[in-house]
Amino acid sequence: MELKELITQKLKDNFSKINFTFTEYRNELTISFNKENVVEVCKFLNDDEDLQFKLCEDVTAIDWARKNNRFTVVYHIFSLKNNFRLSLKADVDVSDCAIDTVSSIWKTANWEEREVYDMYGISFNNHPDLRRMYMPEEFEYHPLRKDFPLMGIPGSLPLPKK
Amino acid sequence: MQKLTKDEVHPKIIEALLGADTDITIEDALENEMILNMGPQHPATHGVLRLLLRLDGETVMACVPELGYLHRGYEKMAENMSYYEFVPHTDRLDYLAPMANNVAYTLAVEKLAGIEAPPRAQYIRMMVAELARIASHLVAMGALAMDVGALTVFLWTLREREKILDIWDILCGARFTNSYTRIGGVANDAQPEALAKVKWFIDQFDENLDECERLLNTNRIFIERLDGIGVVTAEDAISLGLTGPSLRGSGVEFDLRRATPYLFYNEMDFKVITYKEGDSLARYFVRVDEARESAKIVRQILDKMPQGETMANQPKRVLPKKAEIYSRMEELIHDFMIVNFGMNPPVGEIYSAVENPKGELGFYLISDGKGHPWKCKIRSPSFVNLQAIPHLVKGHMISDVVAIVGSIDPVMGEADK
Secondary structure, eight states: HHHHHHHHHHHHHHHHTTEEEEEEEETTTEEEEOGGEEEEEHHHHHHHHTTHHHHEEEEEEOOOOSSSOEEEEEEEEETTTTTTTEEEEEOSSSSSSSOOOTTTTTTHHHHHHHHHHHOOOOEEEEEETOOOSSTTTTTSSSSSSSTSSSSSTOSSSOOOOO | OOOOOGSSSOHHHHHHOTTTTTOSSSTTTTTTTEEEESSSSSSGGGGSSSSEEEEETTTTEEEEEETTTTTOOOHHHHHHHHHHTHHHHHTTTTTTOOHHHHHHHHHHHHHHHTOOOHHHHHHHHHHHHHHHHHHHHHHHHHHHHHHHTEEEEEEEHHHHHHHHHHHHHHHHHSSSSSSOOTTTSSSOOHHHHHHHHHHHHHHHHHHHHHHHHHHHOOHHHHHHHHTTSSSOHHHHHHHHHTHHHHHHTOOOOOHHHHSOOHHHHHHSOOOOOOSSSSSSHHHHHHHHHHHHHHHHHHHHHHHHHOOOOOOOOOOOSSOOOOHHHHHHHHHHHHHHHHHOOOHOSSEEEEEEEEEEEEEEEEEEEEESSSSSEEEEEEEEHHHHHHHHHHHHHTTTTTTHHHHHHHHHOOOOHHHOO
């Protein structure tokens, strides 16, 4: 069986209650699902003998600048066994701007999620160390949100004391 | 390095530094525990990396890296400029291998827009990416040696790197920030002089690298300062997301040139270097051996490089030649449209990753059909590799921190984006 079919089949068999959406673009498989299920799905993909998505390459978010489900959190994971890359997606609404952390599964996700928190203001439940990654702790905005102006907000960054 | 008091450290950083397993604070600390600030202006942190160390005597108990001193917001800027305009900015990511970043970015855009560069352009890209790898590894090797006290090697490896910069000079007119690749090809064809210089460089490189290596491998102080320092097991390395030489130093045979071949790497004969030990010395050995393998690849590229065009012929997406813009109406219109409104890739999103000298450099691009990307996420290897530092330095002496940071070889331009 081809690997893409295998992944699809395995996910459908093991999580009959979750509503998956599978899309393919330029030969890349993307799987979308509800944000409540992110930890169990990731854990399954990491632990499964045949799949072994052990390497979490990237965690990021997209700001779609729309009313419902404004953000999408995207995970790119890689299987060293099969040399295969998979993207996972979960929508996050601005009213409940949080998603569970996957840093217990992949340690990489720790900093990646901190970066998402810093840049988009999405917080990660149960994250061990949720601080800003790049911006100073006192900074109030989230720069990669689409409503943050490109030139920045004057006066928003405190200057160091002389 | 300076000793810090409580007022000078942000409470959240203190919290992270102390961790859950300990209940000491700075004020009623044991007499010999202290918080030490290393960086951001410290010559051994390879840029503006700040490390906060909790020390018991000379032993590092905990470490919290602080990033963001070089944060320029490239991802935000990318959203506000066309795909072409972002190429020069990729030079400033990993500034020790700008060519490799150019190649990575253009490959990502081409995947998004469905363009394929002509074979000659792809061979040239492969050549410059491998030369950039050699240059980057030479700096890493020299800087690591310098960090642990062997100063001479740095001068020797930089002498070799200088020759590569001279090649860039002939090839694209810039020595450092090259911006050589274009979407759909490369800026100009590789001239015979440039290729002759590459051949000359490769022919004398192995001998000179041996010379540098002999200086280090017989140096007992150098070996003992790295041997068994900062050990990371294969399992931990994967979980921490290490890629590149840092991962292969732990015995994991993962190289994107092999795992997901791009350009013409599947036609090249090269070994993926791995060492089992997982310590700083192993990471150093991986880099040196990889530089040799890269030289081998460049030699094959010079033999196999075909003649032909260096820009794809897709007028609506790829910039036409200058001479044609001045002489033909159609080309002038396309040039005007691409420069002013962008090249408008179809709606979609892709993740494209290549093996950079430091590890996996990925670009996650989303197009909404307009001239600017909706999102451009840079997955930089240095950022992820730095995350391993607290794990690596724990329990080591303070002088080992310098060796470990050097063996990870971070570039802050890339880590801070």
